[in-house]
Amino acid sequence: MMILRNAVRLHKWLALIIGLQVMIWLLGGLVMSALPIERVRGEHKIAEHPALMASPGTLIPLSDAAQSAGFETLDGAVLTTLTGEPAWRLQSDDRTVLVSARDGSRLSPVNEDLARRIAEHDFAPEADIESIRLLTDPPSEYGPGGPVWQIVFADEEGTRLYIDPESGLVRARRSDAWRLFDFFWRLHVMDYDDGEDFNHPLLIVSAALGVMVALAGLVILFIRMRRSWMIFRQTRTR
Incomplete structure (x- = not known):
């Protein structure tokens, strides 16, 4: 049969x-469905901390924080926590500045000591920091360009x-499961x-060729x- 012959030929060559x-x-x-996505994202190693309880009277107002950051206008402001302490995260003209909400001191750009404390505060397991580097050209596993602090933990x-x-x-959590x-994925x-x-x-x-194979x-x-069914029916009627 011509249709069958052509279909077999097409299926064979496309499959090759x-x-x-x-x-x-x-x-x-x-592989991707077998790996729990929470483990891939490293969410199982994020430390849990109680919510910070702070009296408003002990925190500096937003206007003082903006002045400390050197901003006359703000595009955004968030009162957050950094290593368990209150901090203002301010944005203006594509710039972001961290200011302590306790005393108004500038916390950014984050130095090595603060980056280490942020990493240790975020990471749940007991593991030593193997290395810490400020990268201007980070590896492809990070994604965006630098600069960015890379903290490597000596865990399994x-x-x-x-x-x-x-x-x-x-900004990113990478592990062997993610890699x-x-x-x-690639x-x-x-x-x-x-x-x-x-x-x-x-x-x-x-993908189109795969659909044609199918x-x-x-x-x-x-x-x-259909041919097998016709043969079966013929043998039944004899």
């Missing part, structure tokens, strides 16, 4: 072209925290650089099942 990538998609999907999961020197926020997930989206682009032509063409396989399956 795209078969390995299909297996990578299946394997990547298995190879944990690294990345702390923004302006805001004092932990394994990221490796298969293979999955066929972006072998940083894994950010999943709309590129290579992926679209490969459709050709369905045609073959339908024709052969």
Whole structure:
């Protein structure tokens, strides 16, 4: 039958072209679904701390904090905590400045000592800090450009925290689980650089070929099942 012959030929050649990538998609999907996303994000190692209780009278007003930061106008202001102490996080003209809400002293840019205290305050397990560096050109596992503090912990999961020197926020948590997930994610989206682009032509063409393989396989399956059913009916009527 012409349709069956063409479907088999199409299925065979397309499978040779795209078969390995299909297996990578299946394997990547298995690995990424098996890894708990909370573990990938490092959420299981975030320390829990009680909410800070502070009397308003012991905190400096926002106007004093803005003056200490050198801001005449503000785009945003958040009263937050930093290593368990109250702090104002102020934004103006794409700049972020941290100011102590106790005495008005500037806390940013975050120095090495404060970055260490932020990391130790954030990290739940008992593990020593192996290294701490201010990187102007951070590795691809971080994502955004520098500068950023990289704190490496000597734990069993190879944990690294990345702390923004302006805001004092932990911008990224990386571990061996994250790196394994990221490796298969890059293979999955066929972006072998940083894994950010999943709309590129290579992926679209490969996905289209994968769909054609599946459709050709369905045609073959339908024709052969129909043929088997007809043979079965003929043997029953004899």
